[in-house]
Amino acid sequence: MIQHAIICVDDDPFITQLLNFQMGRLVNEETTIVESFTDPKKVLGAIEEMKELGYDVPFIIVDYQMPDLSGGQLIRSVKEKYPEIKCLMLSGQANELVTQQLEEEEVLDGFISKPWNEEELREKVDPLLASLR
């Protein structure tokens, strides 16, 4: 029975697909689905839709650098509406200022620097997935 939905956001479609592929192998397919988006503006609407369908959204993985809406802005608005959702960030820029700022605001729950391999992703994601079982 599907109970959980994990959302991945990156403006690069290859990245979303790869992320989706990797996450698909990490999650329990029986209880969890992985949704991915290339347009960050659609994310809030999607979360709302998931919630209406009765799914829990335990965490989202968001790219930092995106046109129109940055990852930082996105997780701020997500946290504002759904403080319980954990937010992980993907970024090529090891921009400590940005992450520090977001951590101080208590909107950032984890950070995955680009490029990453499956092992690194697993390290960050497993603790969150574990709580779901």
Next chain:
Amino acid sequence: MDAKVLYETERLSELQSLHILDSLPEKEYDGIVEIAAGICNMPVATISLIDENRQWFKSCLGLELKETDRNISFCTHAIREPDEPLIIPDATLDDRFKNNPLVVGSPNIRFYAGFPILYNGYAIGTLCVIDMKPNNLDSFQVNSLSTLAKNIGHLLKLRNDQTLVEREKNVFIKALNLNSKFFLILESGTKIKEIGENFIKAIPEIKIGEIFSDYFQWYSRFSIEAFLLSNREDHKGMVLLDSKNHKQRYKCSVSKLKDQIIISASPVINFEFPIENYHLKTKDFAHHDSILEFLFLQETTSRNIAEARQINEKITKKSLELENAYNSLKQKEEELTNFNLRIQEQKNFYENILNNFPTDIAVFSNNHSYIYLNAIAIKDEKIRSFLIGKTDYDYADLKGLDYKVADLRRKEFLEVIHSKTYREWEDSYANTNEEKRVLLRRFSPVLNEKGEVTNVIGYGADITKLKEYQYKIEAQNREILNINQNLEKIVEEKTLKNNELTQMMANQDKLAMIGEVTAGITHDLNTPLSSILLGSENLLGTFEEMLSKTMQACSASQLNYAIERSANNDVAIFTSGLQASKNIASIENFILNLNTEIPAGKAKELAKALNKAKIKPEETDAIEFILKQPNNQDFINLIYEVNNIRFFLNTIHQAAERSSGVIKNLRYYLKEGSSVEKTQVHLRNSFETVLSIFNHEIQKGIEVHMKIPDSIIVEAYESKIYQLWSNIIKNAIDAMSQKGNLYIEAREEKKLIHIKIANDGQMIPEEIREKIFDKFFTTKDEVRGTGLGLNIVKQVIDEHRGKISVSSDEELTSFHLVLPKN
């Protein structure tokens, strides 16, 4: 005892005006004294005149004295009361006189009576009678002596008038002698009264008292008579007199003075004697006017005559004035003497100055002889005075020198006389100590009011030291010139270095820019690298799984099927999330409705696998074909894995291409500028390359509006063009603070390309707009801004002979560039 007398000064002046003191005895006065002594029957009587410090006896009876001290004089006391006689009956009883030496000693005066003599109201002395025994006077005696004293006053006045007349005559004669020594004074028309000195010399037989015409030609009488009869108002005229025996004609001015005729003559030179005209005219002599016509020359205003007449008139009117004139003449003479003294003093003063002046000074007459030389010019005083009136040739002769110097000076001198302007030249010679001296000589003309050269002033200044300085300065100048040339070289080198430095700075700016965009480039490279890394990792895993497991259970034809299918698939690996759940449910339903022995539990699993393998619910034929395969489970996996392998390869390939694009742009951008020749640069591509460098910044929220026709090609240094765009775009991005619109437009116009790069970010304040192209001008902080960017823009524009201008308002900041196409 001295007794003060009122108006003593005036009294003395009156006394002196009489000129009687120390004069010889005169019988008139001696007579009066005798009468006085007789009347009073006394042994002594005197006329005593009181001078400043003495009493002087004009006449003295009964005493052997000429004068006494005024101190002991009785008369001094008498004149204190001018209107009353002083009578001392017995001097021994009078306090004023009892100790007087004339009383105590010889002549032992006892009685004294003094009657003041008045002249012009002042008591100038007394008539006095004296006895050696006490005595007195009766009233008759007093009256008589008073009258006598009064008469003495009158007598003195008369005497004085006579003296004045005499003196007047003397003065007049003297004046005439001064003015013209040829003169005659005639009395009663013809009789000679006075003769001038020169007439006596010229005509020795001439005598006073004779008839003047005896000495002159017969017609001379008519001349004088005609003059007398003419009654000319000015009492003067002109006649010609010819000497009878001495063949001399005199041009005479005649003037009337009372009944005298004064003839003042001057000899006429070159005179042919006699003139025939005279004879012709003599018969008309009876007619006065015609005689006058002939004899009287109208131009009679000779200065001598005018002066003589003036003097004459003065004598006639006021003889005293003449004396004053004399006095003033004397005074003037004194003044003149003083003046001469002063002039002498001044002359000495200036000569002293000139002699001590450290310059040779000489004054020449206009014939080049020395008038003056100062002591510097010639030290030896004897030589100096020798040279006065002499020339440089004389000096050369004296010193045994050749005429070289004299010749040169003569030449310059003549030049000055001729040109009337000064001349300068340098004399160079060795002095007595064998030292080389240089003198600056100068001759200056002195011109009179007619503009003629009267004198020449020469001076020579020792300019030896100046010359030395001049040589020194010239040497220094040469040195400075050398230094300057060296400096120029150094400056040239510095300029070269500076250019190199500028180039280095430009490169540095490029590097700084790279530094700034590194983050962006990192991101641009990171993203494809992530894809490559993840893609290759998954590719390896999937490939291994397929080779080691799936392919063991599948046939080659099944592999072909999977490969063909993957070639038609789109990018997505599989449908996930909610859509996937729906697809799975739909496929499961289709499987259950198929007439197969597949159990319901198995159907769900197969549906999930089919979905993963990107087989959609509507592909019913494909689902049916796959499920019919005996190894359908493995076959689905094979399709899934082949799909994935193709996807991963695609991902890796595209990511690699993107990375290579980034690197390529970066390489373009970093190309070395100076060594590259101009190439044909595609304008739009060049902007795209630069924009790609800033892709990361632009992505943050800047919308780029580029309108550049594909056809525009510009001949330029490519790397510099990149630098140009990147600096302007970087500035624009900074101005927009990551959000806004960037407009890049270009159009061709004949041989020019107009480019506008504009943004709607922060405007450039007007006060700094002119400075933004200056080197090191920056509004950014030290870390971010080098102040080179827009200066490099300007340099690049200049290098391409283009122009750049900037306009900025609240809406839009625009850089307008004009570049020549080639």
